Structures are given as C-alpha cells and as structure tokens.
Amino acid sequence: MITPAPTLLSLAKTINTLTQAIITKLTTHNVPEPTFTSSTDHPLWQDPTLDLNTTKARLVDAATSLTCLVAGPLTFHREVFGSHFDLAALQVMLEHRVYDQIPLAGVCMTLSELGERVRLDPAKLARLLRLLATLNIAEEVEDGVFRHTAFSEVLVRDRELRAQVEMQLRDCRLDEMHKASEYPAAEESHLSPFKYRWGTPFYEWYEKNPENGVRFALAQEVIAKLDRSSAALVEWIKTSGHPEGRLINVGGGSGHVALELAKQLPTWTFTVQDISETMFSENSQCAGPSLLSRVEFSQHDFFQPQPVVPEDVKAWYIRSCLHNWGDDDCVRVLRQFAPALEARPECSVLINESIVPARGTVPLREEHLVRQVDVAMMVIANSKQRSEQDFRNLILKADRRYEVVRVIRLPGTMGVIEFRLRK
Missing domain, CATH: 1.10.10.10 (Winged helix-like DNA-binding domain superfamily/Winged helix DNA-binding domain)
Incomplete structure (x- = not known):
C-alpha cells in the first residue's frame, strides 16, 4: 500500500507532536530548552540518557520536508548548488x-x-x-x-570535531570526485578519486603526511561521538553471558573506542590491534593509569592471519574499518580470522559497522547521513557502506564455514553482526 504523500498541515501537526514530546522529556529531567547561545554540550544534543534520538530524527525529517514543500524545487536546488560557498567560507x-x-x-x-x-x-x-x-x-x-x-x-x-571538518574541507573536497564516473568500476582502493588527486592511496597518504595523519586520528573520534554509537557493541557484551573477559579491537587505531568501553565495563580488558602504535600512543596519553592497565596495544596487520589468543579472549571486533575497503579486500580481512577460530571455536568475530537501512525503515535524515558517508567512502577509498545482506555475503565468501549467529540493531545505523565457525 502506497503511503499518502505528506501535506503542509500533516507535517506541521507531526512537528508539533514531536516537539511537545521533546519538551515534555526535557521538563521531566529539569533541562531548559536549547537556544542558539546554549552551551555546546546541551543535554538535548549530547546526552543519550534522554533517549530522544529517534524522536529528534523524525522531527528533523518532518521539518526538512515541510521546508522543502514550502520553498519549492527551484529554491531547494539554489541552496544545494550554492552550498559550496558556505563550505568555502567555513x-x-x-x-x-x-x-x-x-x-x-x-x-x-x-x-x-x-x-x-x-x-x-x-x-x-x-x-x-x-x-x-x-x-x-x-x-x-x-x-x-x-x-x-x-x-x-x-x-x-571540540578539537575532534574541528579535525573532522578540516579533514573533509582540505583533504576530501576533490575535483576528482566530480569525475568519478570516468574511473573503472573495480573496487580496488588504489583506483579511488582521492588517489588520483593526491597520487597516493588514502592510508599511505596519511602515513607520508604525519601532520595530516594526526588530524585524521582526531577526526575519527568525533565520528564515534556523532553517529557511531558503541551501544550495539555494549549490548553484545552485556548479553554475551560473560561477566568478564577480553576483547580484541582489530584495526583499532588510536584506541578511543576501546578506552571508552573500558570506562563503561570495568570487568573487561581490551587489546587494540593496528599496524602502527603511533596513534594509540598519542591518544592514550590522556588516559589515566587505571584505565591503561586494562587497555594494551598489539601490533598486527589485519591482512595477515590472526594469532592464536589467550584463554580470556571472548571475541574480536572490527569496527568502522571494512567500509574503508572494497569487497575483495574485506574478504581477505575476514579470512584471516579462520586459523584463530579453529583454535578457539567458542570465540566470535563482531563486525561493528554502520549498516545501510532498507528503504523507508528509518527517518530520511538518518538515511541521508549514511548515504553521505557512502559517497565519501567512494571518493576516499573507492569503497562503500553496506547493508546487512552485503555483510552476510562477505562473511560467507571469506569462508563457507563461517555462520552469522546474531545481528544487533539498535536505534541509529550502527549495528553488530556476530559470526563464528559453524559447529
């Protein structure tokens, strides 16, 4: 059945209803309404305990639709093609x-x-x-x-947010992006528009330009705060049946996620794996000794077989890494878990990524943000965001013995796909 098209009045009523719901929640928690001069950490914007993310997304969705209907297509496109002047000014x-x-x-x-x-x-x-x-x-x-x-x-x-904005404006606003259709359809990262513009693939460029690499590491931290919640990962841990244990963060970079999880889960320990310790060393300087006693670094290239792990390890998790790689490279990464899983078949691998939602299942604004990242990954690394079925296909292609045992989807787009060796 086709959903009736929204009208000005129906959208206005939706906006009123959702706004009232937000005001009621703020009043219940004795929180004043936000203003444009509010503190940057106003609870409505930053506090997940208010449990308003879905309501906010629906409100923004309705308000955006109402604005579009009132302004009309000519004004809409005028704002779109003029937006690069806004970015230049910023x-x-x-x-x-x-x-x-x-x-x-x-x-x-x-x-x-x-x-x-x-x-x-x-x-x-x-x-x-x-x-x-x-x-x-x-x-x-x-x-x-x-x-x-x-x-x-x-x-x-917010230095992390600033780093993300600067990275996008300086490193990723590429003329080559507009020529994407000229490039081969293959997904190899060395064929990305970023590489054609700078002469070097994404990660190699940051390694050769360490001052930009530091900014890139900071930029990844704000993405975790903005739209890469760890809630699905925490949900897996709390429902795993293990009151304590160790998780290995494959491709963990600066370790900001492992450090944050360690704060929330005092009985768990974490190992951050990456090819270089530089980002982890710089980021961990801000952590206290009690936290660092439960988060360690281990050098490892995730294109190489995973080593057999100690008995306290319950799972590996690879978070926000696979979207940086094409399908063939993702299969190579996932294949490296097989030897360790053969030795420890009770362990799991957790893919913690943004999962492209099916059309119409989330507010348009949430879908828009996912699709923005999808295009960004096409430009940066000739890679992409993936649906749940896309991830299932990669897992089976990596090893026919792998089986998906659980998928955790919470409000928002970040999820966990858990797989093991089939018993």
Whole structure:
C-alpha cells in the first residue's frame, strides 16, 4: 500500500507532536530548552540518557520536508548548488583561525579588531561571517560586532570535531570526485578519486603526511561521538553471558573506542590491534593509569592471519574499518580470522559497522547521513557502506564455514553482526 504523500498541515501537526514530546522529556529531567547561545554540550544534543534520538530524527525529517514543500524545487536546488560557498567560507574561518580569536561565553568582538588579529580585510571578513551567520555559525549582534553561537563555539571547544571538518574541507573536497564516473568500476582502493588527486592511496597518504595523519586520528573520534554509537557493541557484551573477559579491537587505531568501553565495563580488558602504535600512543596519553592497565596495544596487520589468543579472549571486533575497503579486500580481512577460530571455536568475530537501512525503515535524515558517508567512502577509498545482506555475503565468501549467529540493531545505523565457525 502506497503511503499518502505528506501535506503542509500533516507535517506541521507531526512537528508539533514531536516537539511537545521533546519538551515534555526535557521538563521531566529539569533541562531548559536549547537556544542558539546554549552551551555546546546541551543535554538535548549530547546526552543519550534522554533517549530522544529517534524522536529528534523524525522531527528533523518532518521539518526538512515541510521546508522543502514550502520553498519549492527551484529554491531547494539554489541552496544545494550554492552550498559550496558556505563550505568555502567555513574553510577560511578555520584556516585563518577566525573563530579562535572571538572570545567565548558570549563576549563580542568588532570586525576591525578581528580583522587585525587574523590579518584579513575586515570588509571581506564581514561578508564571510554574515554568510555563516545565516546558518547560525556566528551571530552579528549589531553592525560590525560578532559573537559566537553554540554552532561556532563548538569548533573552538571540540578539537575532534574541528579535525573532522578540516579533514573533509582540505583533504576530501576533490575535483576528482566530480569525475568519478570516468574511473573503472573495480573496487580496488588504489583506483579511488582521492588517489588520483593526491597520487597516493588514502592510508599511505596519511602515513607520508604525519601532520595530516594526526588530524585524521582526531577526526575519527568525533565520528564515534556523532553517529557511531558503541551501544550495539555494549549490548553484545552485556548479553554475551560473560561477566568478564577480553576483547580484541582489530584495526583499532588510536584506541578511543576501546578506552571508552573500558570506562563503561570495568570487568573487561581490551587489546587494540593496528599496524602502527603511533596513534594509540598519542591518544592514550590522556588516559589515566587505571584505565591503561586494562587497555594494551598489539601490533598486527589485519591482512595477515590472526594469532592464536589467550584463554580470556571472548571475541574480536572490527569496527568502522571494512567500509574503508572494497569487497575483495574485506574478504581477505575476514579470512584471516579462520586459523584463530579453529583454535578457539567458542570465540566470535563482531563486525561493528554502520549498516545501510532498507528503504523507508528509518527517518530520511538518518538515511541521508549514511548515504553521505557512502559517497565519501567512494571518493576516499573507492569503497562503500553496506547493508546487512552485503555483510552476510562477505562473511560467507571469506569462508563457507563461517555462520552469522546474531545481528544487533539498535536505534541509529550502527549495528553488530556476530559470526563464528559453524559447529
């Protein structure tokens, strides 16, 4: 049965209902409503205990649809093709550290003083800031006087978010992206638009450019905060029947996920595997000794066979790695677990990835974010986001003895697909 098309009034009613639900939840928890000058960590934006993610996604979905219907297709496309000017203005703000010069906590600064500090023409700086102010990424409180909003201040306070924004603007806004159709259909990472632009595949480029590699590591941490919740992984651990044990984080990079899990699960220990210890060493400096006593590093290339593990290991988990690789490379990675699983058949492998939802099963905004990452991976590594069936196909192609024993899907797109050797 075809769902009736939304109308202006039906969308408005949906918006009202969902807004009331959010206000009721905030009131129950004695939380004030957010404003554009709110703290960057307002509970509505950051606190998962409010359990409002689905409601928020549906509200944004309805509000976006209402905006599109009211504005019409011409205005919609005008905003789309003009959005690169917004990104260019934002890039200037970050590269010239404009936002860093504006005081925090609502304190204002004049254009003349700001221009002098960042050595930019005040008149041109004003034009860029006024463009961004229309997106609430700054506020002009009076003519020529600006201050932060929550949406600009966060780019000063949150170094991981800033690293992600800078990485996308500097490293991944590639002319080659627009020529993607010219490239072969094969999925080898060395054929990516990123490689054609910079002359080197994605990971090799960051290894050869360590200052950009540090920014890349920081950028991955904010992705975990934004839309790569560990909730499905925590759910597996809590329902595994093991009150304690060790998990091996394959391709764990900086170890930020293992460290976060260690905070939540005091009876568990973790091993972070990666080809280089550099990112882990830098990130772990911020962790206390009690936490580091339960999180260790082990050098390993996940294209090589997994070593046999100690008795306390309950599972390996590979998180947000496979979407960086084409199908053939993913099969190679998954195949490396077979020898260790033969030695420890009671252990599991957990694929913790964003799972592309079936059409119509999640709010459009959630699906849009997944599809954005899908295109980003096409550009960066000639890889892709995958559906549950895609992952099942990869697992069986890697080894016919593998079987999927459990799939955990929670609100949002991150999930866990658990497989073992068939008994």
